Amino acid sequence: QVQLVESGGGSVQAGGSLRLSCAAYGHPYTPACMGWFRQDPGNERREGVARIHTGTGSTYYTDSVKGRFTVSQDGASNTLYLQMNSLKPEDTAMYYCALSYKVGCRSMTEADFASWGQGTQVTVSS
DSSP states (O other): OOOOOOOOOOOEEEOOOOOEEEEESSSSOOOOEEEEEEETTTTTTOOEEEEEEETTTOOEEOOGGGGTTEEEEEETTTTEEEESSSGGGGOOOEOOOOOOOTTTSOOOOOOGGOEEOOOEEEEEEE
């Protein structure tokens, strides 16, 4: 069983930056698809923010974060990152990392991700 542990959340002013980390424990198989999701209190579902295929390095971003967020990985330490720049108040949410073994790494559907972290809170003030 893979365990995912996020860190790096916090409170920043609009325009600021944060870097989220997600450490994967339990020897996750590779390649895999690792993603970042977020959920604010007003939504029942998590929004897919970004994902990366750990084998090819291909990435995906939802439109609202393109050009501001960057997803990356350190294969040696099984750590996933999300660099968030030019943060906006609407980026405020609980951020989760997740792991999927779905072939192709083309999904940002919650049900396709089998392992989830506990979340880290990001709060952006105006």
